[in-house]
Amino acid sequence: MSADKSTSWSYTEGLPVEDDVLRRARERSHELGLFPVSHGVAAALSVLAASSKAQTVVEVGTGAGVSGVALLRGLGPRAVLTTIDPDVDHLKAAREAFIESGSAANRIRTISGRGQDVLPRLTDAAYDLVFIDADKPSFPEYVEQGIRLLKSGGLLIVNDALDKDRVSDPAIREASTVVLRRVGKAIRDNENLISAMLPTGDGLLLAVKR
Numbered sequence: 001m002s003a004d005k006s007t008s009w010s011y012t013e014g015l016p017v018e019d020d021v022l023r024r025a026r027e028r029s030h031e032l033g034l035f036p037v038s039h040g041v042a043a044a045l046s047v048l049a050a051s052s053k054a055q056t057v058v059e060v061g062t063g064a065g066v067s068g069v070a071l072l073r074g075l076g077p078r079a080v081l082t083t084i085d086p087d088v089d090h091l092k093a094a095r096e097a098f099i100e101s102g103s104a105a106n107r108i109r110t111i112s113g114r115g116q117d118v119l120p121r122l123t124d125a126a127y128d129l130v131f132i133d134a135d136k137p138s139f140p141e142y143v144e145q146g147i148r149l150l151k152s153g154g155l156l157i158v159n160d161a162l163d164k165d166r167v168s169d170p171a172i173r174e175a176s177t178v179v180l181r182r183v184g185k186a187i188r189d190n191e192n193l194i195s196a197m198l199p200t201g202d203g204l205l206l207a208v209k210r
């Protein structure tokens with residue numbers, strides 16, 4: 001294996017060809033000062049949503065809808081995406097993207113609120129896929145809630161799990177890095193989960209609930 005993987009990383013991030021719907025959602029994200037999922041992560045989300053045949057999906061951190069559109073593209077026609085964000089401007093931008101994507105309105109439930117408040121109100125073991133891409137300090141709580149929400153065989157996906165390549169360096173003690181290192185370890189150590197870390201984007205941590 002070559003010592004420097006960055007060329008392959010850039011190459012794979014450049015492979016997905018995104019259409020106007022995703023391009024406009026990215027533009028709105030940047031106008032709002034948001035960092036949407038990378039091209040590679042968006043493509044991976046579509047594949048994971050399709051291969052898992054998920055019918056019920058929860059997303060924490062809607063943003064301007066890039067990841068939501070990517071998930072919807074992989075989901076079947078009767079699947080429902082519940083997406084949570086406390087920022088009304090972000091939700092408004094995301095709704096524009098969802099409409100442009102041509103997804104039926106009854107497939108998308110946008111909830112204005114904090115993940116910490118909304119997730120505990122959702123039903124145990126009722127979801128096939130949970131995607132976390134919100135405020136980093138709350139990731140441990142979202143992972144705990146996500147595991148509770150998943151059915152057996154359900155898929156948990158954590159974005160930014162390598163925290164801009166900082167997680168691998170134990171000398172880095174940034175608050176977000178420490179949290180994500182802890183989240184990664186808790187998931188790896190959880191015997192009820194089968195997990196894998198993909199280096200896509202800023203790290204995509206996948207875990208299936210046994």
Ligand SMILES: C[S@@+](CC[C@H](N)C(=O)[O-])C[C@H]1O[C@@H](n2cnc3c(N)ncnc32)[C@H](O)[C@@H]1O
Nearest residue numbers: 036037061062063065066067114115133134135
């Ligand atoms: C990185 S952006 C999400 C990007 C989005 N997943 C995408 O790819 O387009 C993070 C989002 O988390 C939201 N957020 C911040 N605090 C939150 C909280 N407590 N609960 C849920 N979402 C939160 C922000 O408003 C922001 O829209």
